[in-house]
Amino acid sequence: MIEFISKPWPWYVAGPAIGLMVPLLLIVLNKSFGVSSSLKHLCAMCSISKANYFKYNWKKESWNLLFVFGIFLGALFVAEYIPTNELVGISDATVTKLSSLGISDFTGLMPSQIFGFDHISNTATLISVVLGGFLVGFGTRYAGGCTSGHAIMGLSMLNLGSLVAVVGFFIGGLAVSWFILPLILSSL
Amino acid sequence: MRHLYAVLLGALFGGILVKAEVLSWFRIQEMFWFQSFHMYGIIGSAIVVGAISLQIIKRLEAKSISGDLINPADKKFNKKGNLIGGIIFGCGWALTGACPGPLYALVGSGYGIILVSIFSAMLGVVAYGILKDKLPH
Numbered sequence: 001m002i003e004f005i006s007k008p009w010p011w012y013v014a015g016p017a018i019g020l021m022v023p024l025l026l027i028v029l030n031k032s033f034g035v036s037s038s039l040k041h042l043c044a045m046c047s048i049s050k051a052n053y054f055k056y057n058w059k060k061e062s063w064n065l066l067f068v069f070g071i072f073l074g075a076l077f078v079a080e081y082i083p084t085n086e087l088v089g090i091s092d093a094t095v096t097k098l099s100s101l102g103i104s105d106f107t108g109l110m111p112s113q114i115f116g117f118d119h120i121s122n123t124a125t126l127i128s129v130v131l132g133g134f135l136v137g138f139g140t141r142y143a144g145g146c147t148s149g150h151a152i153m154g155l156s157m158l159n160l161g162s163l164v165a166v167v168g169f170f171i172g173g174l175a176v177s178w179f180i181l182p183l184i185l186s187s188l
Numbered sequence: 189m190r191h192l193y194a195v196l197l198g199a200l201f202g203g204i205l206v207k208a209e210v211l212s213w214f215r216i217q218e219m220f221w222f223q224s225f226h227m228y229g230i231i232g233s234a235i236v237v238g239a240i241s242l243q244i245i246k247r248l249e250a251k252s253i254s255g256d257l258i259n260p261a262d263k264k265f266n267k268k269g270n271l272i273g274g275i276i277f278g279c280g281w282a283l284t285g286a287c288p289g290p291l292y293a294l295v296g297s298g299y300g301i302i303l304v305s306i307f308s309a310m311l312g313v314v315a316y317g318i319l320k321d322k323l324p325h
Contacts, residue, residue, distance in 0.1 A: 019237025070198020137312025168274020
Protein backbone atom coordinates (compact mmCIF):
# COMPACT_ATOMS: atom_id res chain seq x y z
CA MET A 1 0.00 0.00 0.00
CA ILE A 2 2.71 2.47 1.04
CA GLU A 3 4.67 1.41 -2.01
CA PHE A 4 1.65 2.14 -4.22
CA ILE A 5 0.93 5.52 -2.64
CA SER A 6 4.54 6.60 -2.85
CA LYS A 7 4.81 5.95 -6.58
CA PRO A 8 3.36 8.24 -9.22
CA TRP A 9 -0.13 7.04 -10.09
CA PRO A 10 -1.09 5.70 -13.52
CA TRP A 11 -3.87 7.56 -15.36
CA TYR A 12 -6.52 4.94 -14.59
CA VAL A 13 -6.06 5.52 -10.86
CA ALA A 14 -5.49 9.29 -10.94
CA GLY A 15 -8.31 10.10 -13.38
CA PRO A 16 -11.15 8.36 -11.50
CA ALA A 17 -9.77 9.79 -8.22
CA ILE A 18 -10.06 13.29 -9.68
CA GLY A 19 -13.53 12.46 -11.05
CA LEU A 20 -14.65 11.50 -7.54
CA MET A 21 -14.00 15.07 -6.42
CA VAL A 22 -17.25 15.96 -8.25
CA PRO A 23 -19.62 13.87 -6.07
CA LEU A 24 -17.52 14.42 -2.94
CA LEU A 25 -17.83 18.20 -3.15
CA LEU A 26 -21.54 17.94 -3.90
CA ILE A 27 -22.29 15.54 -1.08
CA VAL A 28 -20.10 17.17 1.56
CA LEU A 29 -20.45 20.88 0.70
CA ASN A 30 -23.13 20.93 -2.03
CA LYS A 31 -20.72 22.88 -4.22
CA SER A 32 -19.73 22.44 -7.85
CA PHE A 33 -16.14 21.41 -8.49
CA GLY A 34 -14.10 24.37 -9.72
CA VAL A 35 -10.86 26.11 -8.89
CA SER A 36 -10.38 29.24 -11.00
CA SER A 37 -13.09 31.34 -9.31
CA SER A 38 -10.76 31.31 -6.29
CA LEU A 39 -8.59 33.79 -8.19
CA LYS A 40 -11.51 36.20 -8.36
CA HIS A 41 -12.29 35.72 -4.67
CA LEU A 42 -8.63 36.39 -3.81
CA CYS A 43 -8.86 39.69 -5.70
CA ALA A 44 -12.11 40.58 -3.93
CA MET A 45 -10.65 39.60 -0.56
CA CYS A 46 -7.57 41.79 -1.07
CA SER A 47 -9.71 44.60 -2.62
CA ILE A 48 -7.09 45.18 -5.29
CA SER A 49 -9.62 46.64 -7.72
CA LYS A 50 -12.65 48.91 -7.48
CA ALA A 51 -14.32 47.38 -10.56
CA ASN A 52 -17.95 46.29 -10.14
CA TYR A 53 -16.90 42.74 -10.97
CA PHE A 54 -15.43 42.50 -7.46
CA LYS A 55 -18.38 44.01 -5.61
CA TYR A 56 -19.92 40.96 -4.03
CA ASN A 57 -19.66 39.19 -0.71
CA TRP A 58 -16.61 36.96 -1.25
CA LYS A 59 -17.03 35.56 2.26
CA LYS A 60 -20.01 33.60 0.95
CA GLU A 61 -17.55 31.82 -1.36
CA SER A 62 -14.96 31.22 1.31
CA TRP A 63 -15.31 27.44 0.87
CA ASN A 64 -13.52 27.87 -2.47
CA LEU A 65 -10.62 29.75 -0.87
CA LEU A 66 -10.35 27.09 1.83
CA PHE A 67 -10.46 24.42 -0.87
CA VAL A 68 -7.49 25.92 -2.72
CA PHE A 69 -5.64 26.44 0.57
CA GLY A 70 -6.22 22.70 1.01
CA ILE A 71 -4.71 22.04 -2.43
CA PHE A 72 -1.57 23.82 -1.26
CA LEU A 73 -1.52 21.85 2.00
CA GLY A 74 -2.15 18.50 0.28
CA ALA A 75 0.74 19.05 -2.11
CA LEU A 76 2.94 20.15 0.79
CA PHE A 77 2.00 16.99 2.70
CA VAL A 78 2.87 14.76 -0.24
CA ALA A 79 6.16 16.57 -0.82
CA GLU A 80 7.02 16.18 2.86
CA TYR A 81 5.85 12.65 3.68
CA ILE A 82 5.31 10.64 0.49
CA PRO A 83 7.64 12.21 -2.05
CA THR A 84 8.51 10.62 -5.36
CA ASN A 85 12.19 10.65 -6.06
CA GLU A 86 11.75 9.63 -9.65
CA LEU A 87 11.75 11.86 -12.68
CA VAL A 88 8.31 12.76 -14.02
CA GLY A 89 7.43 9.79 -16.24
CA ILE A 90 7.16 11.60 -19.58
CA SER A 91 7.70 9.69 -22.82
CA ASP A 92 11.10 9.34 -24.47
CA ALA A 93 9.75 11.29 -27.44
CA THR A 94 9.04 14.27 -25.18
CA VAL A 95 12.48 14.08 -23.58
CA THR A 96 14.06 14.00 -27.04
CA LYS A 97 12.01 16.91 -28.31
CA LEU A 98 12.60 19.05 -25.20
CA SER A 99 16.34 18.24 -25.30
CA SER A 100 16.50 19.41 -28.90
CA LEU A 101 14.84 22.65 -27.81
CA GLY A 102 17.43 23.27 -25.10
CA ILE A 103 16.01 21.69 -21.94
CA SER A 104 18.76 19.77 -20.16
CA ASP A 105 17.43 19.35 -16.61
CA PHE A 106 14.51 16.94 -16.29
CA THR A 107 14.49 16.73 -12.49
CA GLY A 108 11.52 18.05 -10.53
CA LEU A 109 8.08 19.03 -11.80
CA MET A 110 9.17 21.96 -13.95
CA PRO A 111 12.41 22.77 -15.82
CA SER A 112 14.77 24.56 -13.44
CA GLN A 113 16.20 26.51 -16.38
CA ILE A 114 12.93 28.48 -16.55
CA PHE A 115 11.18 28.21 -13.19
CA GLY A 116 13.58 29.61 -10.62
CA PHE A 117 14.00 32.96 -8.90
CA ASP A 118 17.58 33.03 -10.24
CA HIS A 119 16.20 33.42 -13.75
CA ILE A 120 13.42 35.87 -12.99
CA SER A 121 14.81 38.50 -15.38
CA ASN A 122 15.22 36.04 -18.28
CA THR A 123 12.84 36.34 -21.21
CA ALA A 124 11.77 32.69 -21.01
CA THR A 125 10.98 33.00 -17.31
CA LEU A 126 9.10 36.27 -17.63
CA ILE A 127 6.96 34.90 -20.44
CA SER A 128 6.29 31.54 -18.76
CA VAL A 129 5.79 32.70 -15.18
CA VAL A 130 4.43 36.24 -15.48
CA LEU A 131 2.66 36.38 -18.85
CA GLY A 132 1.50 32.76 -18.53
CA GLY A 133 -0.03 33.44 -15.13
CA PHE A 134 -1.74 36.60 -16.39
CA LEU A 135 -3.34 34.70 -19.28
CA VAL A 136 -4.49 31.92 -16.94
CA GLY A 137 -6.30 34.47 -14.76
CA PHE A 138 -7.73 36.53 -17.60
CA GLY A 139 -8.73 33.54 -19.72
CA THR A 140 -10.36 31.44 -17.02
CA ARG A 141 -12.56 34.31 -15.85
CA TYR A 142 -13.42 35.26 -19.42
CA ALA A 143 -14.32 31.64 -20.20
CA GLY A 144 -16.01 31.17 -16.81
CA GLY A 145 -13.95 28.18 -15.73
CA CYS A 146 -10.76 26.16 -16.05
CA THR A 147 -9.83 22.52 -16.43
CA SER A 148 -11.74 21.54 -13.31
CA GLY A 149 -14.83 23.73 -13.70
CA HIS A 150 -15.26 23.32 -17.45
CA ALA A 151 -13.36 20.21 -18.56
CA ILE A 152 -14.29 17.99 -15.62
CA MET A 153 -17.40 19.43 -13.90
CA GLY A 154 -18.89 21.02 -17.03
CA LEU A 155 -18.33 18.07 -19.35
CA SER A 156 -19.57 15.70 -16.63
CA MET A 157 -22.81 17.71 -16.76
CA LEU A 158 -22.79 17.46 -20.60
CA ASN A 159 -22.70 21.25 -20.73
CA LEU A 160 -22.29 22.51 -24.32
CA GLY A 161 -20.65 25.76 -23.20
CA SER A 162 -17.98 23.79 -21.38
CA LEU A 163 -17.25 21.81 -24.53
CA VAL A 164 -16.73 25.08 -26.41
CA ALA A 165 -14.42 26.30 -23.65
CA VAL A 166 -12.39 23.06 -23.67
CA VAL A 167 -12.01 23.27 -27.45
CA GLY A 168 -10.68 26.79 -26.81
CA PHE A 169 -8.23 25.50 -24.16
CA PHE A 170 -6.76 23.16 -26.74
CA ILE A 171 -6.65 25.69 -29.58
CA GLY A 172 -4.64 28.02 -27.34
CA GLY A 173 -2.49 25.32 -25.76
CA LEU A 174 -1.63 23.63 -29.05
CA ALA A 175 -0.72 26.93 -30.70
CA VAL A 176 1.62 27.86 -27.84
CA SER A 177 3.24 24.44 -27.38
CA TRP A 178 3.85 23.88 -31.09
CA PHE A 179 4.74 27.35 -32.30
CA ILE A 180 5.55 29.69 -29.41
CA LEU A 181 7.34 27.45 -26.93
CA PRO A 182 10.24 26.64 -29.33
CA LEU A 183 10.82 30.39 -29.75
CA ILE A 184 10.75 30.93 -25.98
CA LEU A 185 13.15 28.07 -25.33
CA SER A 186 15.55 29.34 -28.00
CA SER A 187 16.26 32.27 -25.64
CA LEU A 188 17.65 29.94 -22.94
CA MET B 189 -17.06 21.88 10.22
CA ARG B 190 -17.77 22.91 6.62
CA HIS B 191 -14.59 24.94 6.67
CA LEU B 192 -12.55 21.98 7.79
CA TYR B 193 -14.18 19.73 5.18
CA ALA B 194 -13.36 22.26 2.44
CA VAL B 195 -9.70 22.26 3.45
CA LEU B 196 -9.59 18.46 3.68
CA LEU B 197 -11.22 17.96 0.28
CA GLY B 198 -8.78 20.48 -1.18
CA ALA B 199 -5.89 18.61 0.43
CA LEU B 200 -7.13 15.36 -1.08
CA PHE B 201 -7.33 16.99 -4.51
CA GLY B 202 -3.90 18.60 -4.08
CA GLY B 203 -2.36 15.27 -3.14
CA ILE B 204 -3.92 13.60 -6.18
CA LEU B 205 -2.62 16.36 -8.48
CA VAL B 206 0.91 15.65 -7.31
CA LYS B 207 0.67 11.86 -7.49
CA ALA B 208 -0.92 12.10 -10.95
CA GLU B 209 1.93 14.37 -12.15
CA VAL B 210 -0.67 16.59 -13.83
CA LEU B 211 0.91 19.66 -12.23
CA SER B 212 4.11 19.02 -14.15
CA TRP B 213 5.08 21.41 -16.95
CA PHE B 214 6.69 18.41 -18.66
CA ARG B 215 3.38 16.52 -18.68
CA ILE B 216 1.52 19.51 -20.14
CA GLN B 217 3.93 19.90 -23.08
CA GLU B 218 3.80 16.13 -23.62
CA MET B 219 0.00 16.36 -23.73
CA PHE B 220 -0.10 19.20 -26.24
CA TRP B 221 2.47 17.37 -28.39
CA PHE B 222 0.27 14.23 -28.34
CA GLN B 223 3.20 12.15 -27.10
CA SER B 224 1.44 10.27 -24.31
CA PHE B 225 -2.02 9.10 -23.36
CA HIS B 226 -1.45 9.96 -19.67
CA MET B 227 -3.19 13.37 -19.49
CA TYR B 228 -5.96 12.40 -21.88
CA GLY B 229 -6.60 9.22 -19.89
CA ILE B 230 -6.79 11.22 -16.67
CA ILE B 231 -9.09 13.96 -17.96
CA GLY B 232 -11.24 11.46 -19.87
CA SER B 233 -11.68 8.99 -17.02
CA ALA B 234 -12.30 11.85 -14.56
CA ILE B 235 -15.15 13.05 -16.79
CA VAL B 236 -16.61 9.54 -17.06
CA VAL B 237 -16.52 9.06 -13.28
CA GLY B 238 -17.90 12.57 -12.72
CA ALA B 239 -20.72 12.06 -15.23
CA ILE B 240 -21.75 8.67 -13.80
CA SER B 241 -21.66 10.09 -10.26
CA LEU B 242 -23.88 13.00 -11.30
CA GLN B 243 -26.38 10.63 -12.93
CA ILE B 244 -26.54 8.52 -9.78
CA ILE B 245 -26.96 11.63 -7.61
CA LYS B 246 -29.75 12.86 -9.89
CA ARG B 247 -31.62 9.54 -10.07
CA LEU B 248 -31.47 9.03 -6.31
CA GLU B 249 -32.38 12.68 -5.70
CA ALA B 250 -29.50 12.56 -3.27
CA LYS B 251 -29.08 15.11 -0.52
CA SER B 252 -25.90 16.67 0.77
CA ILE B 253 -24.80 15.92 4.34
CA SER B 254 -26.47 19.15 5.44
CA GLY B 255 -29.77 17.78 4.10
CA ASP B 256 -30.19 19.94 0.98
CA LEU B 257 -31.10 18.48 -2.40
CA ILE B 258 -28.06 18.30 -4.65
CA ASN B 259 -28.84 20.16 -7.86
CA PRO B 260 -25.74 21.82 -9.35
CA ALA B 261 -26.53 24.80 -11.56
CA ASP B 262 -25.50 24.77 -15.21
CA LYS B 263 -22.79 27.23 -16.06
CA LYS B 264 -23.83 30.23 -18.11
CA PHE B 265 -22.95 29.71 -21.78
CA ASN B 266 -21.42 32.76 -23.47
CA LYS B 267 -20.58 31.57 -26.98
CA LYS B 268 -17.83 34.08 -27.66
CA GLY B 269 -16.63 34.36 -24.06
CA ASN B 270 -16.22 30.64 -23.60
CA LEU B 271 -14.29 30.27 -26.83
CA ILE B 272 -12.09 33.39 -26.69
CA GLY B 273 -11.52 33.10 -22.94
CA GLY B 274 -10.82 29.40 -23.42
CA ILE B 275 -8.19 30.12 -26.07
CA ILE B 276 -6.52 32.74 -23.85
CA PHE B 277 -6.47 30.37 -20.88
CA GLY B 278 -5.12 27.58 -23.14
CA CYS B 279 -2.17 29.83 -24.05
CA GLY B 280 -1.52 30.48 -20.37
CA TRP B 281 -1.85 26.79 -19.54
CA ALA B 282 0.85 25.87 -22.05
CA LEU B 283 3.14 28.75 -20.99
CA THR B 284 3.08 28.15 -17.23
CA GLY B 285 2.49 24.42 -17.65
CA ALA B 286 -0.24 24.70 -15.02
CA CYS B 287 -3.94 25.39 -14.74
CA PRO B 288 -5.30 27.00 -11.55
CA GLY B 289 -5.46 23.88 -9.31
CA PRO B 290 -1.88 22.90 -10.09
CA LEU B 291 -0.69 26.49 -9.47
CA TYR B 292 -1.60 26.13 -5.80
CA ALA B 293 -0.22 22.58 -5.69
CA LEU B 294 3.08 23.71 -7.20
CA VAL B 295 3.54 26.26 -4.44
CA GLY B 296 2.91 23.46 -1.93
CA SER B 297 5.45 21.33 -3.79
CA GLY B 298 8.09 23.96 -3.12
CA TYR B 299 7.96 26.08 -6.27
CA GLY B 300 7.82 29.50 -4.63
CA ILE B 301 8.22 31.23 -7.97
CA ILE B 302 4.70 30.11 -8.86
CA LEU B 303 3.45 32.64 -6.28
CA VAL B 304 4.49 35.18 -8.91
CA SER B 305 2.26 33.36 -11.43
CA ILE B 306 -0.66 33.37 -8.99
CA PHE B 307 -0.21 37.09 -8.40
CA SER B 308 -0.03 37.60 -12.18
CA ALA B 309 -3.18 35.53 -12.58
CA MET B 310 -4.91 37.81 -10.06
CA LEU B 311 -3.83 40.81 -12.15
CA GLY B 312 -5.28 38.99 -15.17
CA VAL B 313 -8.57 38.65 -13.32
CA VAL B 314 -8.46 42.35 -12.43
CA ALA B 315 -7.84 43.22 -16.09
CA TYR B 316 -10.83 41.07 -17.04
CA GLY B 317 -12.94 42.65 -14.30
CA ILE B 318 -12.16 46.13 -15.65
CA LEU B 319 -12.62 45.25 -19.35
CA LYS B 320 -15.55 42.87 -18.94
CA ASP B 321 -18.27 45.12 -20.35
CA LYS B 322 -16.17 46.02 -23.38
CA LEU B 323 -15.37 42.43 -24.34
CA PRO B 324 -17.54 40.26 -26.62
CA HIS B 325 -19.36 37.54 -24.66
